Amino acid sequence: MSIWKRCAIVLAFAVGPLALSLNTTPAEESAQQSELLNDSLKRQQVEFKNEISPFLNSYCVACHGPDDQSGERRFDVLTGDISDLNSLADYQDILDQLNLGTMPPSDETQPSTDELRKTIKWLTQAIATFHETHRPTPSETVLRRLNAREYKNTIRDLFNLKTLIFDPSHGFPKDRAVDHLDNIGESLVISGYQLERYLDAAEIIVNKAMFPVEQPEIQTWRFTDGFRQQKEIDQVHVKVTGFDHLRLYDVRGADKHEGGYAPIHAFAEGVPEDGVYEIRFLAEAVNRKHPYDPDFLGTDPDEPLRLGIVPGDHLVGHLHKPQPIEPLLAAIDLADKKEWYSVDVWLDAGYTPRFTFENGLMDARNLWSKLIRKYPDDFPKQKRPGIVEARFNAIKYGKLPQIRIHEVEIQGPIYKQWPKPSQQVVLGDDWTEVAATENLPPAQLHRHLHQFLSRAYRRPATDEEIARIVDVIDARSQPGRSNIEALSDGLKTVLCSPNFLYLDEGEEGELSAYALASRLSYFLWSSMPDEELFQLADSGEILKEEVIREQVERMLESPKSSEFLDGFLGSWLTLRDLGSSxxxxxxxxxxxxxxxxxxxxxxxxxxxxxxxxxxxxxxxxxxxxxxxxxxxxxxxxxxxxxxxxxxxxxxxxxxxxxxxxxxxxxxxxxxxxxGIDTSPVVRGVWILENLLGTPPTPPPPDIEPLDPDVRGTTTIREQLQKHRDNPACNDCHRSIDPPGFALENFDAIGGWRNSYGKGKPIDASSELATGESFKDVRDFKTLLRKHPDTFLRGLTGKLLAYSMGREIHPTDRPTIDRIVQELDESGHGFRDLIVLVALSEPFRSR
Structure with a gap:
């Protein structure tokens, strides 16, 4: 019997509220309820002994019994009593596998429709009874530390700082992930090293936010010649250009860059202050229409040459090479003639602008010799073989696409307002007066600290908390130090406080208004609440269901919701690992x-x-x-x-x-x-774990990994078949391998292929554990969409875990099932799903 026929006989059994007589006292109602529950549990035990236990012995115990515990599951010892989370997990797993049709395996003896119906009915009722009579287990972690993403975003919003280049979490230890989620409170432990990094970060953050006290004057720097770039090409440029302009050849993605970056070495120490700088430059696109084979160079003559500007820090490394932090600050398509261009970009103090060729050549160092070999008539005959002469001839006589920059002018910093936003966050409109008079009366200081601490702690700050910061400021108010410098030391203390570093969600029960506001903001923005959320928390309105719904809609419309997609997709789809191989x-x-x-x-x-x-x-x-x-x-x-x-x-x-x-x-x-090849096993595990939320059991420790050179095999399919000949491997691989085979037509970067090397054709067909077969990825996706409940439950569970910052417990299953049911009724909208998660009881509870 196929899975889908089996699913058709699954009844929507649910144990409703126990019927009680009217006009009874609370004590009588409780006694009646207890009596009815006991009767129900007794019936469950009789039914288990007479019907369910024989079913398990006939169809399950051979693989999940005393001799073999596939998937680390043993069912011969089950008694029919669901008394704790471990037994609940066993019974829920049996029910899920029966509903999916994956157990018993399609090549084993199958139960009758009547046997299956009775077993599913009993399991559904028994599990529902457990959920109705057991309170959900609260999370063990009361405080959840901000992870690196959340810390960076919170600093940005708390101080109104630019974090395009500046990353306050740089150097932090990598957050440990649980099921690929990087915001699970239990895993976000803190170490002595982490504390040191918080202290260092606080120093940098507050100095960046508070200083300089006075507005810097606008300066102008001009550069018209002496444009050295890097040692390898300077020896050619000095003869060809006399260093009178910059030349770009390579893209940033090249391996050994030659002309991939054009820094201004005379401006290596960068701008003196954070701010907006206008960069004007005289540039041209040269040889866009080149005489060479476009496929050979990998460039399209119809595509404009594109100049980019990225920041560089000479303290990090060479300015003509890639650096860890180099966001694209600006990009311009150049004309095929000299023209002046102007862009305004943000630069942090110490960073210098570097020009790049965003659609340039690939690995020019290797291209010099290849070009001469392919077009020997276009170049002088080399006197000495080697890279030095080839580079010279290719640059001097070649007509390779390139960008030339003849003059550069940098002006700034340019501020739209002063005091700058980060200073106004701390002292508001009082900044100018305090900076000028060196006078910050206690009442005024208390008022500003209350506002700042309440935002930093994401709830109203107490007088005692404010007093502790005042004590720090008083202790740091020494001769020769301004009151703003002393205030800065107090703010550094705030950033190292557990009240800032941790999300305090209170004790077991419903979240407070402030905790709920923070849970919403870190769910959808990965950052602190904004003013509207704070106001709704102050009034308590945030606790109302209709207000939560309105706020979710509003927050998803905000540009900050991009942080949700970055965080959730990075975890759910492991996109955070893209590029790690x-x-x-x-x-x-x-x-x-x-x-x-x-x-x-x-x-x-x-x-x-x-x-x-x-x-x-x-x-x-x-x-x-x-x-x-x-x-x-x-x-x-x-x-x-x-x-x-x-x-x-x-x-x-x-x-x-x-x-x-x-x-x-x-x-x-x-x-x-x-990064080199593909594996049906890796991709199959990823699909089961991430897309369907049904991770396979880890292999036994005594099982050797798949040998890529199994004797007598010629394809990955044959290798896996030999691997599956081992009974200990077959149980998991019968579920893992088919989804992986479905993706075999895609190479290691997702390009389509019809064969492996040496012309061996790819066979992307397989058979699912349910017995259903598919020919390729098209058929496979059709099967997934036709029966989507497993995917919907997996996605909902992952989103719920991400939203709360804790792992999903077996007691969360009723919530997940309810959300999936409501999604089925409403059309499965992505936004609807997020709203349902935010309205769920686990999300609104501790």
């Missing part, structure tokens, strides 16, 4: 040449954002007839579509559903590969 540069050079890493990530974010904005069905995650691509990603997918701008993303209709949904997106396909 860099693809092989030889086989997948376009990953680096065309910045596919960023494009892949953006596709998934734009896709999820669209589902959120339009409240479209979350089943689109499984399969869809649209996606979002830029020109480079469209080329990667072989999608023929016109683009007005090569770099902007646009929604495209998919004529072939190979690419529909997450399983066709290169971000997922890359993060589930090892």
């Amino acid at each position: 860099p693809p092989d540069r030889k086989d997948f050079s376009k990953f680096y040449h065309y910045d596919l890493d960023r494009a892949m990530r953006q596709e998934t974010i734009f896709f999820a954002q669209h589902l959120l904005d339009e409240n479209l069905s979350v089943l689109n995650f499984l399969d869809s007839d649209f996606t979002f691509v830029n020109k480079r990603l469209a080329d990667h997918y072989d999608i023929d579509v016109e683009f007005e701008n090569w770099y902007d993303f646009q929604q495209v209709a998919l004529k072939d559903n190979r690419r529909g949904g997450l399983l066709g997106q290169a971000s997922v396909l890359t993060v589930t590969a090892n």
Whole structure:
């Protein structure tokens, strides 16, 4: 019998409130309720002994009994009494597997329809009885520490600081993830090293926010010659250009850069203060229409040459090489002639602007010799073989696409207002007077500290808490130090306080208004509440269901909701690991040449954002007839579509559903590969664990890992078949391998392939544990969408865990089932799902 016929006979059994007689006293009602419950439990025991235990012995104990405990489950010792969370997990697992049709295995003896119906009915009623008679187990962790993402965003919003370049969490230990979630309170422990980093960060943050006290004067720097770049190409440029202009050749993704960055070494120490700086430069695109084979160079003559500006810090490393922090501050398509351009960019103190060639050549160092070998008639005959002469000839005589920058002018810092926003956060309109008079009366100080501490602690600060900070400020008010410097020391103390570093959600029970406001803001913004949430917490209105609904809608409309997608998708889909296994540069050079890493990530974010904005069905995650691509990603997918701008993303209709949904997106396909090749096992585990929420049991410790060179095998399918010949491996691999095989047509960066190396054809067909078969990824996704309950429960559970910052407990299952049921009735909207999670009892409770 197929899974779907089995599911058709599953009844929606639910134990409702026990019927009680009218006109009874509370004591009588309690006695009647207790008597009815005892009668129900007695009937359960009789039914278990007569019907359920024989069922388990006939169909389950062979694999889950004294001789074999597949999946670390043993069912021969079950008594029919669901008394704790461990036994609840066993019975829930049996029910889920029966409903899914994955157990008993399709190649084993199957129960009759009547046997299956009775067993499912008993399990459903017994589990429901447990949930009605047991209170949910509260989380063990009362305080949840801010993770690095939340810390950075909270600092940004608390002080109104720019964090495009500045990362206050830089150097923090990596947050430990649980089920890929980086915000689970239990795992966010604190160490002595972490405390040291908090102290260092507080010093940097407060100094950046409070100083300089007086507005800096605008300065201007001009550079017209002496443009050295890097040792390797300077020896050519001195002869060819005399250093009278900068030249860019490589993209940032190149391996060994030569002309990938154009720094201004005379401005290596960077700007003196944080602020906006106007950068004017005279530049031109040269040789866009080149005489060479476009496929050889990897550039399109119809595409404008694109100049970028990124920050550089000479204290971190060489300015002509990549650095850990280099966001794209500006990007401009250049004309094929000299023109002046002007951009305003934010630069932190000590950072200098560096020019880049965003769509340039790939690995120019290797290209010099290749170009001469391919077009020998265009170049003088080399007297000495080697890179030095090849580089000279290619640069001097070649017509490679390049960007030239002839003059640069930098002016700033430019402030729209002074005092700057971070100073106004601390002293408001009093900043100018306090800075000028060096007078900060106690009442005035108390008022400002109350406002600041209440925002930092995300609840009203007490007089005692304020007094402790005042004591610090008084102790630091020494001769030769201004009152603002002393105040700064007090603020550093605030940033190291547990009241700031931890989310205090109180004791067991309903969250307080302030705790609920914080839970909402860290769920949807990964940051502190804004003024409206604080006001609703002050009045208590935030506790009302209709207000929660309104706030979720408002918060999702905010630009800060992008933090939700970044945090949740990074955890759920493990996008945070994208790039941790860099693809092989030889086989997948376009990953680096065309910045596919960023494009892949953006596709998934734009896709999820669209589902959120339009409240479209979350089943689109499984399969869809649209996606979002830029020109480079469209080329990667072989999608023929016109683009007005090569770099902007646009929604495209998919004529072939190979690419529909997450399983066709290169971000997922890359993060589930090892950078060199693909593995059905890795991808299969990822699908079960992340997409369906049904992680397989870890392999036994005595099982050898899959040997990639099994004697007598020629394909991964044959290797896995030999692996599955081991009974200890077969039980898990029969569930893992089929989803992985469905994705075998996608290579390590998500490109489509029909064969492996040496022309061996790819077979993407397989059979699910339910007995249903598919030919390729198209069929596989059709099966997933046709019966989506497992996906919906997995997604809901993951989102609920992320929203609360704690792991899901077995007692959360009724909440998840209710949300899934409401989703089924409303059309599975992504926004609807988020609202339902925020309205759920676990989300609103401690």
